[in-house]
Amino acid sequence: MRRYALPLIACLILAGLVLVGILGSRFTVYITMRVMILAIFALGYNLLLGRTGLLSFGHAAFFAGGSYGAALFFIHVNRHPLLCIAAGIALAIVLSVIIGFFCVRHTEIYFAMLTLAFGMMVFSLIWNMREITGGDDGLVGIARAPISLWLVSISLAKPSHYYFLVMAFFMVSLALVYVIRQSPLGLILSGIRENDKRIEFAGISLKNYRLAAFVISGGFAGLAGALATFLNSNTTPFSAHWTHSAEPVLVSLIGGLQTFMGPVVGSLIYVVLREVIERFTQNWMLWFGIILLIIIMGFRGGVVGSMVSLLGLKNRPDERSEGVSA
Amino acid sequence: MLESIVHVCLAGLSIGMFIWLVASGLTLIFGVLKVLNFAHGTFYMLGAYLCYWVLGRMGENFWLGLAIGPLVVCAAGFLIERFFLRHVYHLALPYQLLLTFAFVLIFDDAVKILWGAGSLGSPNVPGLSGSISILGRNFPLYSLFMIAVGPLVALAMWTFLERTWWGRIIRASSSDREMAAALGVRVPALYTAVFVLGTWLGALGGGLAVPYVGLLTPGMGEAIIIDAFVVAVIGGLGSLKGAFFGALIIGLLSSFGTRFLPTFDMFLTFILMAAVLLWRPQGFFGEAK
Amino acid sequence: MSRPILETRALRKAFGRVLVANGLDLAFEEGAITSVIGPNGAGKSTLINMLSGLIAPDSGDIFFLGRQITRLPIYRRVKMGLCRSFQVVNVFPELTAFENIEIPVLAAQGRAARLLSPLSGETPAGEEASAILSRVGLSHAARSTATTLSHGDQRLLEIGIALGARPRLLFLDEPTAGMNPVERTKILDGIKRISAEGKTTFVIVEHDMDVVFSLSDRIIVLHHGDIIADGTKDDIQSSSKVREVYLGDEVEE
Structure with missing residues (x-):
């Protein structure tokens, strides 16, 4: 059964997303885009947290790298959206290679603090280098030019058109992360999480493979950032702030750190719940904090992990449910 | 020029001492419980708000507010440790950090519900409002007071930890938990006590901040917690002495940075933090691993 | 004799004032099973830790397959074929x-x-x-x-x-510790079989003398960071020095 479950789920997701794109109201389309962008951020991030066991508080910097990379490319070089997005991802990857090079020397709390420091350095640069980044105003007026490929030109100006570009990137990210999780590299990263002292004695360079996970997740963060820039038509320095780095952590945790779909489900819950709660009260953080408490105290497998064990859908009877091992 | 340097130094010292008050509790908790408490900034905020609330009801007496407000926050600290944090010590780092982060979210909104989302002005402190002239320029009296309070708190903590029976137990448990337990220390109770003490220090910092920062906002804890992290890291996680001098360094760096390099003020702080983590992860005063 | 697969020259390591490797010159022959024994604190674990790259020696050199590996990171040594197992799981x-x-x-x-x-x-x-x-x-x-x-x-x-x-050379750190007799036989047979295939050279740190004597072609005895005996089972059993510092303790157990 499991053999067919994944293609089936993928088709269902795709069908659902296409339906939303065609039939959904403007608001639904906008919210779904936000879910998908956050999910791309979190999917990549969870390769680092859930898979490799490293807690980064600096990935907002790579999100911002993608965001500002795309925007700067748009302003100074070329307005083609795909090129802008590629530029954003490239900047995010360059940043994550540089920052990762230093950060992967440490683990646990020291890694978290180091990524926090580097992330905040990026934030302070964006904040203070007004001439380039627009400072606290960010860069504005990042319009969605049509995508021209050879003979055809597809307009993205309407949100419902841009939606399908985001959806395409989301599905590709989903597939990529799935493939990486099933690949030899995916197993090595699990090994690093499980026992980073032994992995070197298995002939694996701990630093290089940690860096690989760091850069891959940084690349996905960059993609998310670039897509967000075109969604909002602007950039904001707060996309680099550490509080923004907490978002993929929360989302992955809510969905389930050890599950593939966890970050996606978590993103959906995070964005939708926030919208719903904010309709009734100003205090969505209060409710969100309580949900977080409940998950940490009682459902550490996250929503997906808990559902899987509740429904007895585990593919291995002895698979972990406790999340990242201590 | 000299006057200006002296004033920048004094400002830096007062900023440093102010961060030290917050970082001391954070460091104490990390040293013993090995938990990095995101909610510490929240205790600081709660301390500030409760101090404000109490003094509003006690005839605008700042000292009364300062005495009572932080004690109320201690109750919150007690509940958090006893019923939540205690159950995640054995779990991986993300769970511990995010548990404390959940309380940041909860209390940030709770404060908004109770006191409104806007900022509140701060009261005057009898005898400490106004400023005095130093080398021909005015310097706020309350900032001088902070410069005096910081070392006093440090001295009190040092005396407590080094000279009392309780302090010895805490130090023993922080260096070897199993050994302390084997010698009959009730470690869980000790953890609760240390957490409450740390909470009180954070809240006291918040209370003292009321007149210093001028206004109270629901997000005030999030800003200070990062400063406190920086200070705790620079001094060496868990080292109180390190946190004290780390706070001085950051205070001076920030005040000189604002004065002479305003564009890179924040950048300098974090580059210092990263540099320490990379080349001396045990901090300036921490013991080598 | 063939070229040694692993060689150390004047390998030295001290923890504070405790000397755990006092200028060790060792050469391990390819294909042989060598055991390293010695009382607690003799420097056995430190030796393996240095050779496998877990800790760096204070001075001296290590050569593996004729190549200087003293400062090589662990994973590179493993890739060359220098591997180890651990005493604890x-x-x-x-x-x-x-x-x-x-x-x-x-x-x-x-x-x-x-x-x-x-x-x-x-x-x-x-x-x-x-x-x-x-x-x-x-x-x-x-x-x-x-x-x-x-x-x-x-x-x-x-x-x-x-x-x-x-592995071309495999260090086994107390491979039979905590095993029951059946498992122990299984592992010893396995070591003998793999050794006989000729692709892997074994160096074993072991406390259990039965294991040591039944397996080893060569036995090295360490004491306070010095080699006090080096030879076959018979050499070791007849060495008065070993008897004095090592077997004496062992007999009392």
């Missing part, structure tokens, strides 16, 4: 036994960094991992998570991981 706890062994195998086959092809397509790695599992007698537990295995099986898995890295 040191496996990947929440992975299956099969995956535990697949990790070093993938690294040895140079396929660990592949990220866009499925693991299930790595047939050679899968076959090699299965072969090693059956070698250490864990085929039945291939799909079990490491933590669910018995202590003895975890020790076997421990050795399996070391074998997965295709």
Whole structure:
């Protein structure tokens, strides 16, 4: 059964997303885009947290790298959206290679603090280098030019058109992360999480493979950032702030750190719940904090992990449910 | 020029001492419980708000507010440790950090519900409002007071930890938990006590901040917690002495940075933090691993 | 005699004022099973830790296959074929036994960094991992998570991981500690068999004298960081110095 479950789920997701794109109201389309962008951020991030066991508080910097990379490319070089997005991802990857090079020397709390420091350095640069980044105003007026490929030109100006570009990137990210999780590299990263002292004695360079996970997740963060820039038509320095780095952590945790779909489900819950709660009260953080408490105290497998064990859908009877091992 | 340097130094010292008050509790908790408490900034905020609330009801007496407000926050600290944090010590780092982060979210909104989302002005402190002239320029009296309070708190903590029976137990448990337990220390109770003490220090910092920062906002804890992290890291996680001098360094760096390099003020702080983590992860005063 | 597979020259290490390696000159011959013994604190573990790269010597050189490796990172030594197992269980706890062994195998086959092809397509790695599992007698537990295995099986898995890295020289740190007699026989037979195949040279640190005497072609006795005896079983048993500092303690047990 499991053999067919994944293609089936993928088709269902795709069908659902296409339906939303065609039939959904403007608001639904906008919210779904936000879910998908956050999910791309979190999917990549969870390769680092859930898979490799490293807690980064600096990935907002790579999100911002993608965001500002795309925007700067748009302003100074070329307005083609795909090129802008590629530029954003490239900047995010360059940043994550540089920052990762230093950060992967440490683990646990020291890694978290180091990524926090580097992330905040990026934030302070964006904040203070007004001439380039627009400072606290960010860069504005990042319009969605049509995508021209050879003979055809597809307009993205309407949100419902841009939606399908985001959806395409989301599905590709989903597939990529799935493939990486099933690949030899995916197993090595699990090994690093499980026992980073032994992995070197298995002939694996701990630093290089940690860096690989760091850069891959940084690349996905960059993609998310670039897509967000075109969604909002602007950039904001707060996309680099550490509080923004907490978002993929929360989302992955809510969905389930050890599950593939966890970050996606978590993103959906995070964005939708926030919208719903904010309709009734100003205090969505209060409710969100309580949900977080409940998950940490009682459902550490996250929503997906808990559902899987509740429904007895585990593919291995002895698979972990406790999340990242201590 | 000299006057200006002296004033920048004094400002830096007062900023440093102010961060030290917050970082001391954070460091104490990390040293013993090995938990990095995101909610510490929240205790600081709660301390500030409760101090404000109490003094509003006690005839605008700042000292009364300062005495009572932080004690109320201690109750919150007690509940958090006893019923939540205690159950995640054995779990991986993300769970511990995010548990404390959940309380940041909860209390940030709770404060908004109770006191409104806007900022509140701060009261005057009898005898400490106004400023005095130093080398021909005015310097706020309350900032001088902070410069005096910081070392006093440090001295009190040092005396407590080094000279009392309780302090010895805490130090023993922080260096070897199993050994302390084997010698009959009730470690869980000790953890609760240390957490409450740390909470009180954070809240006291918040209370003292009321007149210093001028206004109270629901997000005030999030800003200070990062400063406190920086200070705790620079001094060496868990080292109180390190946190004290780390706070001085950051205070001076920030005040000189604002004065002479305003564009890179924040950048300098974090580059210092990263540099320490990379080349001396045990901090300036921490013991080598 | 053939060229030694591993050689140390004037290897020195002190922890504070305690000397644990006092200018050791050692040469291990290819194909032989060598045991390193000595009372607690003799410097056995430190020696293995230095040779495998876990700690750096204060001075001296290490040569493996004729190449200077004194400052080489651990994983590079492993890739050259210098591997080790650990005295305590040191496996990947929440992975299956099969995956535990697949990790070093993938690294040895140079396929660990592949990220866009499925693991299930790595047939050679899968076959090699299965072969090693059956070698250490864990085929039945291939799909079990490491933590669910018995202590003895975890020790076997421990050795399996070391074998997965295709060792030319394998240090075994007390391979039979904590095993029951059946498992012990299994592991000793396994070591003899693999050694007889001629591809792997074993260096074993062991407390159990039965194990040492039944396995070893050569025995090195360490005491306070010095080599006090080096030779065959008979040489060691007849050495008065060994009797004095080492076997004396052992007999009293």
